[in-house]
Structure formats: structure tokens, C-alpha cells
Amino acid sequence: MKALVTAAAVAFENLLIPICALLASLLLFGMFLACLGNDPFEVFHTMYRGGFGSLFSWRNTLERAAPLMLTALCTALPAQLGLIVIGGEGALVAGGLVAAMTGLVCGSFAPWFVLLAMLAAAIVAGGCWIAMTGWLKYYRGVNETIASLLFNYIAIALLNHLVTGPLRDPQSLNKPSTPPIGNANMLGDMPGLGVHWGLMFGLSACIVFYVIFFRTTFGFAVRIAGGNLRAAKIVGLPVGRLTLITCFAGGAAAGLAGGIEVAAIHGTANATLAAGYGYAGILVAFLARQNPLAVIPVALILGGINASAGLLQRTHHLPDAAVQILQGMIFMMVLFSETYYGRLQALFESRRAA
Amino acid sequence: MKISATTSYPSFLLRLYILSRILLVSLLMSAPVHAGGDTVVGFIYVGSKADYGYNQAHALGADAVKAMPGVKVIEEENVPETLAVQNSMESMVNLDGAKLIFPTSFGYYDPHVLSVAPKYPGTAFLHAGGLYQEGKHPANAGSYFGYIDEAQYIAGIVAGGASKTGKLGFIAAKPIPQMLRNINSFTLGAQSVNPKITTQVIFTGDWAMPVKEAEAANSLIDQGIDVITMHVDSPKVIIETCERRGIYSSGYHADQSGLAPKGYLTGAEWNWPMVYTGFVKMLQEGKPLPHLLRGGLKEGIVKNSPYGPAVGKETIALANAAKAKFMAGDMVIYKGELKDNKGNVVIPARQSLPQTDIKLESMDYLVAGVIGSTGS
Numbered sequence: 019m020k021a022l023v024t025a026a027a028v029a030f031e032n033l034l035i036p037i038c039a040l041l042a043s044l045l046l047f048g049m050f051l052a053c054l055g056n057d058p059f060e061v062f063h064t065m066y067r068g069g070f071g072s073l074f075s076w077r078n079t080l081e082r083a084a085p086l087m088l089t090a091l092c093t094a095l096p097a098q099l100g101l102i103v104i105g106g107e108g109a110l111v112a113g114g115l116v117a118a119m120t121g122l123v124c125g126s127f128a129p130w131f132v133l134l135a136m137l138a139a140a141i142v143a144g145g146c147w148i149a150m151t152g153w154l155k156y157y158r159g160v161n162e163t164i165a166s167l168l169f170n171y172i173a174i175a176l177l178n179h180l181v182t183g184p185l186r187d188p189q190s191l192n193k194p195s196t197p198p199i200g201n202a203n204m205l206g207d208m209p210g211l212g213v214h215w216g217l218m219f220g221l222s223a224c225i226v227f228y229v230i231f232f233r234t235t236f237g238f239a240v241r242i243a244g245g246n247l248r249a250a251k252i253v254g255l256p257v258g259r260l261t262l263i264t265c266f267a268g269g270a271a272a273g274l275a276g277g278i279e280v281a282a283i284h285g286t287a288n289a290t291l292a293a294g295y296g297y298a299g300i301l302v303a304f305l306a307r308q309n310p311l312a313v314i315p316v317a318l319i320l321g322g323i324n325a326s327a328g329l330l331q332r333t334h335h336l337p338d339a340a341v342q343i344l345q346g347m348i349f350m351m352v353l354f355s356e357t358y359y360g361r362l363q364a365l366f367e368s369r370r371a372a
Numbered sequence: 373m374k375i376s377a378t379t380s381y382p383s384f385l386l387r388l389y390i391l392s393r394i395l396l397v398s399l400l401m402s403a404p405v406h407a408g409g410d411t412v413v414g415f416i417y418v419g420s421k422a423d424y425g426y427n428q429a430h431a432l433g434a435d436a437v438k439a440m441p442g443v444k445v446i447e448e449e450n451v452p453e454t455l456a457v458q459n460s461m462e463s464m465v466n467l468d469g470a471k472l473i474f475p476t477s478f479g480y481y482d483p484h485v486l487s488v489a490p491k492y493p494g495t496a497f498l499h500a501g502g503l504y505q506e507g508k509h510p511a512n513a514g515s516y517f518g519y520i521d522e523a524q525y526i527a528g529i530v531a532g533g534a535s536k537t538g539k540l541g542f543i544a545a546k547p548i549p550q551m552l553r554n555i556n557s558f559t560l561g562a563q564s565v566n567p568k569i570t571t572q573v574i575f576t577g578d579w580a581m582p583v584k585e586a587e588a589a590n591s592l593i594d595q596g597i598d599v600i601t602m603h604v605d606s607p608k609v610i611i612e613t614c615e616r617r618g619i620y621s622s623g624y625h626a627d628q629s630g631l632a633p634k635g636y637l638t639g640a641e642w643n644w645p646m647v648y649t650g651f652v653k654m655l656q657e658g659k660p661l662p663h664l665l666r667g668g669l670k671e672g673i674v675k676n677s678p679y680g681p682a683v684g685k686e687t688i689a690l691a692n693a694a695k696a697k698f699m700a701g702d703m704v705i706y707k708g709e710l711k712d713n714k715g716n717v718v719i720p721a722r723q724s725l726p727q728t729d730i731k732l733e734s735m736d737y738l739v740a741g742v743i744g745s746t747g748s
Contacts, residue, residue, distance in 0.1 A: 067467070074466045078459045178577065182546065183747075191734055192501070192548045193479050283455050285483055289578070290453040328448045328460045329467060338420075338450040 024363060031362040036305075036312075039355040040319075043347040050343065056334055068329035069322030080213045083321030085110075087220030088275035089299025090306065090313045091227055092148060095268035096162070097308035098231050099261060100244035101155060105148055105166030106272040107296025108173035112147040113140035113273025115177050117280045118287035119185070121199030132203040137277045144273015145266035147173065152265030156258050174292045181288050195288035205282040214282035216275070221314060223271050228310040230267075240264055272296060301345065305352050320345065410444040411471050413437055413652055414464040416457060417449040418477035418605075419580060425606035425625040426579075430476040430500070432626065433644025437652050446470065453479035461488045465495050472655050474648065476500045481515065489513040496661050498651060504664045516647060516665035518673035519727045521557035522698055523640035524601070525705055526669075526676050526691050527622045528561020530638045531599040532569050533687030534620050535562070540571045541592035541600040543610055545579045547746045549735045554603050554640075556739045557705050563741055565690060572597060573744030579605040589613040599637065611636065620682060627677045638691075639677035646672050668727055669698040712737035713744075 048058035069079050092106035120139040124132050151169060154160035180196075187197040207214050231237035243250035243257045250257050275295060280287055302320055306312035327341040421431040427449065438445045446468050451457050457480050464470040471494070475485055478501045489497045489510040497510075502517030531540050540562055544551050559571040572595065574588040585602070589610045592600055601622035602610050608631060614621035615632035623629070623639025647665070654661055667673040676695070679688055697703035707724035711717055718737050719725060725732055738744060 068463070072466075074462065078463060081455050081459060192550050193482075194546070194548065279454070283483065288479075290479055293452045293454045293456075324456075325459065325463075328451070328463055331448050332414075332446040332464070332468060338448075 024367070027363045031359060034362070035355050035358050036307075036352065039351040040348060042355075043344070043351040046347050046351070047344045050347075051336075051340075054336070056336065061330065061334055061336070064329055064333050065323065065326040068326030075322075075325060077212050078325040079318060079322040080211070080217050081321075082324050083317040084213070084216040084220045085275045085279065085295040086299055086302050086317040086320060087224055087313055088216075088271045088278075089296045090302035090317060091223060091271035091299075091310060092144075092268040092296070093300050093303035094306060094308045094310055094313055095227060095231065095271070096148070096152070096265050097303065098237070098240050098244050099264050100247070101152070101261075101265070102163045103148060103151060103166045103265065103268060104163055104300050105151055105169045105269070105296070106275075106299040107292060107294070108166070108170035109144035109147045109269040109272035110276035110279070110296045111170075111173040111177050111291050112276065113144035114276030114280045114284075114291040115173075115180065115287045116140060116143035116273075117277035118196045118199060121203055121280070122197055125200060125203065129202050132199070133205055133281060136199070136203075136281050137274060140273045140277025140280075141270040142273070144276060145270035147273065148269025149262050149266040152261045156261040170296065177287065177291060178289055185287075187286070190286075190288070193288060195284075195286040198286045199280070201285070203281070204285055205278065214278070216278040216282055219274060219278060220317070223274070224310045224313050227267065227271070231310065236260075236263075272299065301349060305348065307352075307356075410442055411652070411656060412444045412446060412464075412469050414461070414468070414470040414473040415445065415447045416451050416460055416464075416473070416475045416477075416480065417447070418453065418479070419450060421447070421449045423580075423606040424608040424611075424628055424631065425604070427476070427605070429626040429642040430474070430644055433642075433648035434474075436645030437648050440649060440652060442656060443652060451477075453477060453484070455484075457484045458488050461485070461497065462491070465492045470495055472496045472498065472652065472661075474498055474500070474651075485513055486510065496655065498661065502664065502666055506663065509663075514661055514663045514665075516651075516662075516673075518642060518647075518666065518671075519668035520640050520642065520674045521553045521705065522668040522703075522727065523674045523676050524554045524558040525561035526695055526698075527601060527638050527640050528558040528563075529565055529691045529694055530679065530683055530687055531558070531601065531620070531622055532562030532565035533684060533690060534637055534682060535566075535569065535599045537596050537598045538566060538569050539595070539597045540569060541589070541595075541597040542571050542573045542742075543585055543588045543592070543600065543602040543604060544573055544575050545581075545604050546577065547575055549733060551603050552735045552738060552746060553732060555742060555744075556735070556737075558601060559739055559742050560705055561694070564694070565687070569741065571742045573738065573742055575744070576604065582606070582609045585609050586613050590617070593617045593619055601639075623677055629677055629680060633681075635682060636677070636680040637683055638679050641675050641677055643672055643675045666728070669695060670701055706732060711740045713740050713742050715740075 051058045051061050069075055089106040089110060092109055093103055096103040117136040117140040121132055121136045124135050151162050151166045154165050155162040182194040185196045186194050205215050208218060239255050240260050243255055243260050279291055302313055302316050306316040323341055330336045331338060415434040417427040417430060419427045421427055434445055434447055437443055448460050451460050461473055464473055481499045481501055481503045485497045485499050489512050493512055496512050498514045502515050504515035542555050555573055562569045572592060576584040585604055586609045589600055599620040600614050602624050607624050607628055611621045611628045611631045615635050620635045620637050621632050622637045626641055629636040704724045704726055706719060708719040709717060709721040710719040736746060738746060
């Protein structure tokens with residue numbers, strides 16, 4: 019009975035605290051809007067209309083949320099090992115670039131095969147990209163945060179070099195790109211939704227990785243190593259291998275996001291691949307408290323906020339930065355609310371004792 | 373405490389229920405909101421509207437449209453060239469009922485305009501870039517662009533007249549044909565005043581790199597260069613650096629004379645107000661919108677900033693003479709024999725390429741007198 023009450027308290031707390039943090043940041047943002055001379059309620063209504071108010075808005079939100087789910091995993095999975103990896107942007111770029119190259123190499127095969135090969139290549143490329151940071155961390159002692167950040171610059175520079183040089187399509191005069199993979203090989207929309215298949219991949223990746231990292235012995239081993247590295251080594255866990263696999267999994271998710279950008283939207287690799295999804299993913303992962311399952315709703319909320327940004331500019335003449343301020347406030351509030359975990363449980367227990 | 377906690381529960385649930393009903397109803401009722409009778413025109417910018425450059429030039433065009441009767445203008449800035457711009461365009465059509473949309477960044481066209489336009493045949497999508505291909509692209513799409521290198525040629529004449537060291541600087545984003553054409557035209561303009569003049573080029577690698585641009589400007593000035601121009605999205609940092617270091621600058625995209633009251637010579641500017649009000653007028657009168665609109669100084673799509681105080685009378689006379697030739701339509705910038713800066717002949721003798729010549733669209737060389745290379 020006691021265990022049940024404790025579990026319920028923990029679950030309730032895990033929901034209540036983030037929701038309160040979100041409400042508090044909305045309150046703060048409302049005050050900020052009022053200071054700017056806007057009616058906060060009208061603005062919130064517009065945000066709701068732009069993000070969730072109609073089927074079109076939902077589609078807009080879902081399309082923006084899809085890549086965020088995948089890039090968030092790039093931070094959330096290594097976090098299970100206690101690593102702070104911020105290399106989602108680089109992994110996305112690596113995935114997109116390799117996907118486009120693969121699409122060119124097997125362009126003459128059946129479209130389903132080309133697509134499969136492109137996405138698989140994107141997964142491997144992104145995975146290896148972040149696995150390199152994991153390797154540097156575990157075997158060479160290089161700080162993974164700095165390494166993954168610098169790897170982003172390397173990936174973007176590599177992309178720019180290849181698309182303006184050796185891989186450039188001579189037809190792409192003023193927007194240097196790789197040759198197009200061809201319309202037949204593009205990834206289509208999910209039937210009835212009008213959203214590309216990336217959403218499906220994002221949702222399934224979050225669920226699958228949640229199961230792997232929270233419901234299997236492998237995941238348990240990873241989280242033990244994340245909790246106490248020395249203890250994990252003493253009980254004989256292969257920490258090096260766990261590090262490489264976990265980093266590979268995170269990078270694979272972001273790489274897949276890049277592959278989908280190429281396969282579903284651009285049809286070619288060019289400098290617009292580095293559009294900031296990787297960096298936004300870091301925010302999503304932290305807001306989700308590094309829980310792959312929580313990544314889904316958080317990505318939806320941020321996707322919705324971003325989807326409404328345009329409408330805010332158009333109807334309330336708010337600068338584009340307004341939405342970034344709201345995101346900053348949410349981020350600060352969620353970090354601040356971290357200090358409240360465990361208090362509710364303590365309250366329950368003290369009451370039972372009394 | 374205990375009692376209040378239990379009693380607040382049902383009311384909380386009740387509120388949640390009511391809230392969910394409200395959300396459901398509003399979800400079902402939300403339909404496009406049309407401004408009463410006004411034609412809704414949307415503008416989308418890739419950066420800030422107040423960047424003293426590319427986006428500001430377009431926003432000035434939007435301002436001119438705002439002043440027209442019967443028009444409602446909606447604007448979005450900082451929209452990246454991803455799915456985000458597709459969503460912005462669709463949102464403008466679905467939620468605001470836009471009839472005409474100007475996605476102003478070059479990278480918005482392919483694949484974004486090309487995939488959104490067919491879904492909304494009732495809205496026209498006119499893109500800045502001149503990429504429309506007849507028969508291949510949607511009928512409600514279009515593209516427009518200006519031969520801004522004509523204005524750069526004039527700016528080159530002014531720079532050549534003002535330079536004492538005979539060394540000019542050009543800070544450029546990427547070695548793409550459009551960029552090379554600006555660098556070459558600027559240099560050829562300057563060489564028409566002083567054949568020995570050189571232009572040192574620095575490529576920064578991307579459209580908006582303020583730190584690199586400032587470093588490039590400082591290093592050019594340290595080499596004894598005394599006039600700098602550029603082709604980047606926001607020339608602000610470069611112009612300010614030139615003014616602080618006491619050399620001349622020539623602007624790009626918009627009028628930056630306010631940033632450098634002493635050293636600003638002139639600049640190559642877009643004249644988007646004319647282009648945009650023209651398009652909106654055609655729409656209001658029910659005339660078909662042109663799929664491809666291109667032009668230079670003569671058509672009024674590009675212009676030069678007013679000459680700064682440092683420009684001498686003789687130079688003004690030379691620049692105005694060249695401008696008059698452009699206006700009359702008998703000025704040709706690219707004519708043989710023209711050599712690139714590696715000594716190869718790129719245009720043979722007695723051949724001349726008018727501005728509309730398609731060969732100029734794939735320019736991949738720097739003319740003799742330019743110091744730099746097209747490789748990135």
C-alpha cells in the first residue's frame with residue numbers, strides 16, 4: 019500500500035511540476051506582453067489558434083514537432099549515461115548529407131529501395147557522428163559537450179564544402195546543392211494527415227527508445243553507468259560499449275531527422291539543412307527531463323509555439339523574438355522547478371507517519 | 373487544509389471539462405478570417421526586417437504596398453528556408469486569406485513555393501529570384517529579379533573616382549554566379565575610370581556573418597584599401613567599420629548612408645517599392661500577373677543611393693554619363709575582349725553580351741584586376 023501511494027505521488031508530481039512550470043512561464047510571458055501594451059489573453063488565443071486551433075494548425079504543429087522529437091533524442095539518450103551531448107545539429111547534417119549521396123548512388127533502383135537505403139544511411143551516418151564523441155569521451159577523456167558542439171561546426175563546414183565543391187549540381191547556380199534525388203524517390207505524406215512520414219518515425223523512435231532505456235536490462239545497465247560510473251565498472255558492466263551504443267542511438271535519431279529533411283522536403287542536400295533543429299532539440303530534451311516518452315508532448319508544445327509565431331507577428335505585430343522569449347522563460351521555469359521534485363512524496367510520507 | 377484539498381478536486385475536473393468543450397467548439401469553428409474586402413498581401417523575410425540590407429529593402433517595398441488603398445499587408449520575418457516557410461505561406465492563405473504572397477528569399481522557391489503553389493490556385497506566389505520556368509512551374513507562381521550589377525557598375529565608377537590608393541575591396545558571401553557578376557561589374561566600372569585599379573575579394577562563406585565581415589573589412593583596410601563594397605545580407609557592420617577607420621564605403625541592397633555620413637559614396641539598391649506596388653495594382657485591376665519580370669536601371673528595378681559628400685564633381689559627371697547610357701539601353705558591361713584574372717579570354721573580341729544574355733547567369737570567373745579566386 020505504501021509503495022503504491024509513493025508511486026502515485028511520484029507520478030502525480032512528475033505531471034504537476036512541469037505543468038505548473040509551464041503555467042508560471044505563461045503567466046510571466048503574459049506580464050511581459052502586458053508591459054509591451056498587448057492584451058495577454060488575446061495573444062494566448064492567437065497562439066492557440068496558430069498552433070492548435072484548426073486542422074491546418076495541427077498539421078503545422080505536427081510538421082514542426084517531428085524533427086524536434088528525433089533531434090531531442092540525440093541529447094536525451096546520452097543523458098541516460100550522464101553525458102550532455104549537444105551535437106544534434108551536426109548529426110542531422112551528417113545524416114542529411116549522406117542520405118542525399120546515397121540517393122544519388124542508388125538512384126536507378128526501385129523507389130522503395132532508394133528510400134530505405136537513404137534513411138538507413140542517414141541513421142548510420144548520424145549514429146557514427148555522435149558515437150565518435152562517445153568514443154572521445156570514454157577512451158580519450160575529451161569533454162563530450164565541447165566535442166559534440168565542435169563536431170557541429172565540422173559537419174556544417176563539410177556540408178558547405180561538398181555542396182559548393184565536389185558534389186555540386188552544376189544546375190544549382192545561385193543555391194549550391196547536390197543533384198536532386200528525383201521526385202519518384204521522395205518520401206510522401208501520411209495518408210489523411212498531410213504530414214510527412216517523419217512524424218511517424220519521430221513518434222516510434224521516442225516510444226522504442228523509452229522501452230529500450232527504461233524497460234530492458236540494457237537500459238538499466240546504461241542508467242547504472244550514468245548514475246555511478248565506478249560502481250558500474252566494479253560490477254563488470256561494459257561501460258565503453260554502452261557509451262558507444264547509446265551515443266550511436268542518439269546520433270542515429272538525429273541523423274534520421276536529416277535523412278527525412280532530404281527525402282521528404284528538400285530532395286537535395288544544401289546549406290539549409292542546418293536550420294537549427296538540432297539546437298532546438300537540446301531544449302526539448304531538457305524540458306522533457308531527458309525522458310524519451312516526455313519528448314513527444316514537449317516537442318508538440320514547442321512545435322505549436324513555433325507554428326503560432328508567424329500568426330503572432332501578423333496579427334499582433336510582435337517581433338519574432340517574442341516567441342524566443344517565451345521559450346526562454348519556459349526553459350528557466352522548468353530548470354527552476356527541478357528543485358521541487360521529491361517534496362510531495364515527503365509530504366505524503368510525513369502525513370502517514372503522523 | 374485537508375477538506376479544501378478534497379473539495380477543490382471536482383471543481384477542478386469540472387473546469388477541465390468546460391475548458392475541453394470550449395477548445396473543441398473553437399476547433400470546429402475556426403475558419404479563415406478575411407479582412408473586410410481588402411486584398412490581403414503577405415511578405416515573408418528570411419532575416420530581420422531592420423537589417424539595413426536585403427530584408428529591409430523588401431520591407432520598404434511592403435511599406436509602400438501598405439500605403440495603397442484597399443490592401444492589408446501581413447508580414448513574417450526570420451522564417452528559415454525549410455518546411456517553416458511552406459507552413460507560413462499556407463498559414464497566410466488559410467488563416468488570413470492572402471491573395472498574393474511575396475516569399476522574398478532566394479531559397480524559398482525550390483522546393484517550397486513549387487510545392488505550396490499548386491495547392492492554392494486562388495493565390496499568387498511571386499518570388500524574388502527570377503527562377504520561373506515556363507511550362508514547368510505552377511501557373512500561379514512567378515519570379516522577378518533585377519540586374520543589380522548595373523548599379524554596381526555605377527558604384528564602381530564612383531569608387532574608382534574616389535580611391536586614392538587604386539585598391540578597392542569587395543566582401544562577398546559565396547562564389548555564386550550572381551555574386552561574381554556584381555564583383556566583376558563593380559571592378560569593370562572602376563576600371564573605366566582608372567584601368568590600373570584592383571579589387572581584392574574576400575568570401576565569408578555565408579549570407580550573414582557579422583564577425584567575419586568586420587574582420588574582413590579590417591584586414592582589407594590594413595592592406596591599404598580605401599573603398600569597400602559588399603554583397604552580404606546586412607552590410608551594416610562593414611559600413612560602420614569603414615566609417616570608423618576613416619575610409620570610403622559603397623552600400624548594397626538598401627540605402628546605408630545614415631550609418632556613414634562622411635564616407636558613404638553611393639550604393640547599389642533595389643527599388644522594391646516600385647515593383648511591389650506595380651504587382652498589387654495589377655492584382656487589384658484583375659490583370660494577369662507576369663510570370664517573369666526582370667530589369668535593371670532602365671526599368672527602375674534597381675537604383676543607386678544618392679551620391680555622398682565625398683564624391684567629386686568629375687566623378688559624378690562620369691557616373692551620370694554611364695547611367696544615361698543604361699537608361700537609353702545601349703550600355704553593355706560585358707564585351708570582348710575580356711580576360712579573367714588567370715589570363716584566359718572569357719569573352720572573345722568583337723563579342724558583346726547584353727544584360728539579358730543567359731551566359732551571364734552562369735558566370736564562373738573573376739575578371740582581370742580582381743584579386744581572389746572563385747573556389748570556396
